[in-house]
Amino acid sequence: MSSQPTPPADDVAAERAFLATYDAAAFPHPSVTVDVATMTTFDGALHALLVRRSDHPAKGRWALPGGFVGIEESLDGAAERVLRTKAGLGGIFLEQLYTFGAVERDPRTRVISVGYYALVEASRLTAAKPDVGETVLARIDVPWTGESGGPVRALDEAGRELPLAFDHAEILGLVVQRMRGKIDYAPLGFQLLPERFTLRQLQQAHEAILDRSLNKDSFRRSIITRGLVAATGETEKDVPYRPAELYRYAQAENG
Amino acid sequence: MSSQPTPPADDVAAERAFLATYDAAAFPHPSVTVDVATMTTFDGALHALLVRRSDHPAKGRWALPGGFVGIEESLDGAAERVLRTKAGLGGIFLEQLYTFGAVERDPRTRVISVGYYALVEASRLTAAKPDVGETVLARIDVPWTGESGGPVRALDEAGRELPLAFDHAEILGLVVQRMRGKIDYAPLGFQLLPERFTLRQLQQAHEAILDRSLNKDSFRRSIITRGLVAATGETEKDVPYRPAELYRYAQAENG
DNA sequence: TGAATAGTGTCTATAAGACAATATCCC
DNA sequence: GGGATATTGTCTTATAGACACTATTCA
Structure with missing residues (x-):
């Protein structure tokens, strides 16, 4: 609603960056990652593949498999690589979802994450043997209905809630929202x-x-x-x- | 379909990047920009605000207003800033569209662009006086129908085609596709x-x-x-x- | 009065929900 | 045969398209 929320200093900085396009490296660049939500269905519910973080930050919490985008690597290529190396999956449905760019979403440094979601048959996912430490197929509990949206909860087989890292509950919420919106007309x-x-x-x-x-x-x-x-x-x-x-x-x- | 299209070297590089998360600046980062498609309707057709590029690359071609994302600036904030400084508009509908990350999409350096689209009443757009050089409200000619998608053409008042810069014809095509997909159930x-x-x-x-x-x-x-x-x-x-x-x-x- | 568009009422075609009836397998 | 689910057919209801008709303004 407000049309002037940002101080003029930002404009100046952005203009300098624009004029310096041939030496873009002179300005600090954010890190860019991809996070891939691998979704499947069984027991009448949606499930997502999660990896337990072994290091800080968010140590012990559960995260979507992700990785940095290489300087000579396309976004789709990075998502395929993450899916292949961290979930042992290839040749499955993979689509870009949304890009998450809140300034404080990662406590280490500025990280912009391009979210992807993949769909796979449950038997392929349980057969795959990724070597990325502890993984889980978490049931996705959606506390909202229809088109409203919002974060979701991840539950293990016993129904216990798994704490999610960063903004990954939001990402998974958007995955569910996107799937519900597309299922009526797209072959998901x-x-x-x-x-x-x-x-x-x-x-x-x-x-x-x-x-x-x-x-x-x-x-x-x-x-x-x-x-x-x-x-x-x-x-x-x-x-x-x-x-x-x-x-x-x-x-x-x-x- | 192929599950191993990327050579193992990429995996190694990505893994090194992942382990070096506390010193992410040691690896080359891509530039991140936002490009904003400002759409309006008059004369029974969709139109988009374009800016003529005064410098190389793509000098003389027409481009969506855009700008670099500041290191302390959210993606939405960058899009709002671009809309305000380059189109003189604030407080209007603005939504993220898709992120374009092909390696060669910008000939200068690696640039990942987060596309946004804005919707505005035609009278506000003609009244706004942006100071970014030569601008045009181009009629968007869509050579495909329904959900198929693809690039579009930009035409001036006389029906002449305006050459578009970079992959902006693709971005505008996705804007049209998104708008057509949402208009039936969203208040666009x-x-x-x-x-x-x-x-x-x-x-x-x-x-x-x-x-x-x-x-x-x-x-x-x-x-x-x-x-x-x-x-x-x-x-x-x-x-x-x-x-x-x-x-x-x-x-x-x-x- | 005529031209142009606004707004209402009615009929028809299509798609979805409800429900009954029959078919086919394993035990 | 009994239980469970598949498959087909019919009826009802909601919605979209088609079309006829009346209403209101200005030239």
Whole structure:
């Protein structure tokens, strides 16, 4: 609302920086990192991969895997590298989320963090063996509904709250908000399932993201009539009830 | 799809950087800037404020107003400062868009740019007198439809194409994509109008963003039944036809 | 009076929710 | 056969598009 909150000194400094573009290193630059929220669904809930910090600051707290952006490395490249080296994952859905730049968000020095989120099938995440110390797949407890947003809580298998480092509760909150906003029209659910899946599995993934039950009939109709899936002719095996048909993701052709 | 695109050297460098967190300045840091796309609507089309570059690189091309992020300045604060000093605007809608971090996007040095977009009523933008040299309100020509995305073209009043600097055509393309994606459920249109407006003006703003005509009856019903506007009891003046009632924005109370 | 746009009422098509009925598997 | 879930079909309701009609202003 206020149009002049910053003292003129900032303007002068910024103008000097602008004019010195050919010697940008003469001015202090912030550090730039990427933090990657790797999300999956099981037990009807969203989960995120967290790493326990072994050093100060925030020693002992749980953090999203992250790393500095190399001077010759793109942001997407840095996020892929973090995902590969710290979660042992490659070739999965990865998308930029938001950039966090509050001045005091890291107590050491000025750190601007570009947040990413990745989606992966639960079995791949439990099979991966990252060598980054203590990790956990924390259940994400969302204390708000719909589009409102805000920070979330991370819980272990026993339901105990895991303290989160820095502003990572905010980042995870924005991940959930983004996923809920996109799930209705973007193929996010498929990223959380194996290549062949039943419509019930897809619905359960949607329900875990939205944290509410969906109408089964409407869900089936919507997915099928929009041409988002193709039947494989196969059915699921070893279930103690009528096996459902297996589908695979088929990007909509119409348009 | 490939899980190992980066040579191991990157990992080593990143790991060294990570371990040296208490002396982060020992490693080269990228420059961080904000670029702000100031959008408005008139003549039935979206327009953006552009500044002509007076220096190399990209001398003579048109660019979004931007500036370096100060070491003690938040990203939002930097965007507000750029908007205030380079467009003479304050107190308007401003939201982070996306962060652009391709290695070669700026030929001088490594520059990571956090893109923002602002929405403002056309009369405020033409009244503002920024002192940043040659500026233009360019019509944004979008060569794609719907959600597909991609770069756009900037045109002057005569329809001539204005060459854009750096990756700013991509940034503006993402602005349009974001606005089209949000207009159906977020109150973006009101930001482009004066405090009191007619439903036709609101519809024209939506049509300029979406670049397609909307059904008048459905539009009116949707806006009114969702409780997005409140009638003021006043009507527009000096129009050569039946004057319409003036409304004001009323955030939805339900839910 | 005519031109232009505002605003209302009604019908239809589409999509979602509710619910019933049948089908298919394992035990 | 019984239990559980899959799958299909029908009815109802909400919303968007289409269209006809009336209202109000200025030239």
